[in-house]
Amino acid sequence: MGLFDKIKEKLTNEFIDIVEWLDYTDDTIAHRFERYQNEIKNGAKLIVREGQAAVFVNEGQLADVFTPGSYDLTTQNLPILTTLKGWKYGFNSPFKAEVYFVNTHLFTDEKWGTKNPITLSDERFGLVEIRAFGTYAFKVSDPGKFIIDIVGTDSNFTNFEINEHLKSLIATRFTDTVGEANLPIELYAANTSELSETCQEVMQPEFTSVGISLERFYIENVSMPEELKKEIFEYSRIDKLDLDKLTKFKTAKAIEAAAANEGGTAGAGMGMGMGFVLAQQMGGMMSPQMGGQQPMQQQAPGVPPPMPAQTQYFYAANGTQQGPVSFEQLKALFASRTINRDSLIWKQGMANWTALKDVEELKSFLGGNTPPPLPQQ
Incomplete structure (x- = not known):
């Protein structure tokens, strides 16, 4: 082989005549075809496999986009690049252009979650906090826009690089959506399917603006503090049960718990009194169901009558209902400043919640029991 033939072979081998990309990963979204300063040969073959798109970029400008198939790279198949290059009458020499292969298949089981609790206002429970997490799936719907707006000059762009942006976007839009939904707090966890569909619809334009399609969006769990859960369960029971029966x-x-804490003879007496009170209350509850009037219970000889039940108070603290507590316990809470003169109080027989300062028997907490000064002599 002569010197001229060796130079010709060397120059020929520098030209790329097959442009393709075999993806051996499961997380690459975009990959730049590396030429190592080699030029693409005129008439070279472009192979785009299923689940891929090929994007040609010329000096930062989007040129041609190819869907799956096999192409001969000529002026007929590169109309935009031909215009950008100024090839008015075709070309016969190799050319340079950046070629990006984009994975257009579905990326599934991507995780999302709220980093911080979301504060919501509920008309019954006041300000409450919830958290949520789930999964989503996406794919590149506009490869050209995705390359220009997101990938830029990154030679190997993975879904890890886009996931942080997408998760922040999802958390923001999820917060806005649940805030505007204005649902009762207990319905968020019970309506995750409907809420998921609404969130996906709200988020879709944000994804589309960068060439991505949000294909699936799932809310797997909406969680809240355990104290709030207990209040919601209690509220639901109150809503279903007779309030008078529940109060009794x-x-x-409460009396049973007090008896257990006292201990000794006093505790035993309190427990016995509680037993009589509970028996009377349960007997009163069952009377309407049994029909007719029940005969009065006969007092056993030598047994004292049951002790009267203490008045039990409910109070509001930090926007939540607390109690019931006895008069002395309520007084201790006032002394420790857990509650104050403006705290809302309710007991059986009261139509509405009332400020402590306006409850007659609780005004003694506020002072005013000091006698006036002696008259002047």
């Missing part, structure tokens, strides 16, 4: 039951439980 709570009173009996």
